[in-house]
Amino acid sequence: MARIGVIGTGSMGGMLIRKFVETGAFPAGDIVASNRSPEKVRAVAVATGIGIAASNLALVAASDVIFICVKPLEVKPLLKELRGALAADKLLVSIAADVAIHEISALCDARVARVIPSVTSECSKGVSLVTFGDNSTEMDRRLLLSALGRICRPVETEEENLEMLADLTSCAPAFISSIMHEFALSATRRENISPEFAELLVMETLVGTAELLKTVNSFEEVVTRVATKGGITEEGVKVIRKVVPSMYDELLEVTLAKHSLVKERIRNQAS
Ligand SMILES: NC(=O)c1ccc[n+]([C@@H]2O[C@H](COP(=O)([O-])OP(=O)(O)OC[C@H]3O[C@@H](n4cnc5c(N)ncnc54)[C@H](OP(=O)(O)O)[C@@H]3O)[C@@H](O)[C@H]2O)c1
Known part of the structure; x- marks a missing residue:
């Protein structure tokens, strides 16, 4: 051993x-x-x-x-x-x-x-x-x-991809949690419900979605199953598809820039 x-x-x-x-x-x-x-x-x-x-x-x-x-x-x-x-x-x-x-x-x-x-x-x-x-x-x-x-x-x-991929795996729990938190808070700004209650509902739904993903194995499949053509969810999905790509582009830009900064500081440390 x-x-x-x-x-x-x-x-x-x-x-x-x-x-x-x-x-x-x-x-x-x-x-x-x-x-x-x-x-x-x-x-x-x-x-x-x-x-x-x-x-x-x-x-x-x-x-x-x-x-x-x-x-x-x-x-x-x-x-x-x-x-x-x-x-x-x-x-x-x-x-x-x-x-x-x-x-x-x-x-x-x-x-x-x-x-x-x-x-x-x-x-x-x-x-x-x-x-x-x-x-x-x-x-x-x-x-x-x-x-x-x-x-x-x-x-x-490969080592050359590690930082980019780490955003999708090791940073992602924080990215996913913070975006879900904002989703819950948005509901509290529109209706008289407590942040704790909104967070509970979103959290349980997130856990359920994760379980569902294990069976269908595709984000797109889950979207298709919920967002029926001409329905209410589809309207929300359209907003996400309009707004979120630039948010994630910016997120990856700043995290990769931070990686570069840390790498430079490490390179400059005495060997
Ligand atoms: N957190 C994450 O989600 C995550 C994910 C992927 C990778 N990582 C990587 O994991 C590493 C650790 O992160 P972390 O979040 O666990 O940090 P952390 O909680 O600060 O743990 C680092 C530990 O190292 C100890 N330490 C520092 N210098 C030492 C030395 N010379 N000899 C013995 N112990 C020493 C520190 O001791 P003290 O008690 O004295 O501070 C501290 O307990 C980082 O390099 C990070 O890039 C983290």
């Missing part, structure tokens, strides 16, 4: 550990974690039964597969701290946005993969994007895809 190390037990690192243990992807006894502030890693260890490493270096020494779950600008400083320890017999899995495989490989000899998880793994749903470095092996591929397969649908992709 591979020994697993997780550096950074914040929102994503903590979730991965909990889900790996809960689904049996990796047994708690095979996982150790470390975190800059000790109370966070202690809480995860108490909740899941995993071990706590005395330091990041001790974690690397005790692990075959190391998940790096720190913020993008914290990756290079961390790799410098671990320089020499991340040898070719280790698989390093970075979940950080915007830090390219070649930038990671420049600072270590480990085999490298990148994963962009989604908060939807919390309920064992959604997509994690996965991309492998040239030095990774077939065994690495099988191990990572099989573990992720327990907590989501892993989708292997």
Whole structure:
């Protein structure tokens, strides 16, 4: 069994550990974690039964597969701290946005993969994007895809598309939730209903639509089933088709611009 190390037990690192243990992807006894502030890693260890490493270096020494779950600008400083320890017999899995495989490989000899998880793994749903470095092996591929397969649908992709695709998978829960929230609020501006009640109705409908999508497998099919020709829903769909494309074009423009900015800051960090 591979020994697993997780550096950074914040929102994503903590979730991965909990889900790996809960689904049996990796047994708690095979996982150790470390975190800059000790109370966070202690809480995860108490909740899941995993071990706590005395330091990041001790974690690397005790692990075959190391998940790096720190913020993008914290990756290079961390790799410098671990320089020499991340040898070719280790698989390093970075979940950080915007830090390219070649930038990671420049600072270590480990085999490298990148994963962009989604908060939807919390309920064992959604997509994690996965991309492998040239030095990774077939065994690495099988191990990572099989573990992720327990907590989501892993989708292997090219690194060059990662940011764009991450908007559709890892940012999307926030985009979908905020747009549904606005839908509910709009109803409260027209009628005397509480935001909580409007939100409940939209939320239940969203969950139902997601279930329905699993059976029909197409957004267009759901639209066709509800928006009958000449009916009321069709009028609403026309507004969405007029207004929303430019909203999403603008959304992708600003998120991709932000990615470029972060990437530039990472490039300029000392190696
Ligand atoms: N949130 C998402 O939905 C999402 C989705 C896809 C990918 N990601 C990626 O996941 C990564 C983590 O995001 P997050 O939302 O989980 O951030 P987060 O909640 O801030 O977690 C980062 C954790 O890393 C710890 N840390 C920082 N430097 C460290 C070091 N040198 N050694 C040990 N621990 C260290 C922090 O410790 P402290 O307790 O001291 O702060 C913190 O607990 C990011 O790179 C992000 O791009 C996030």
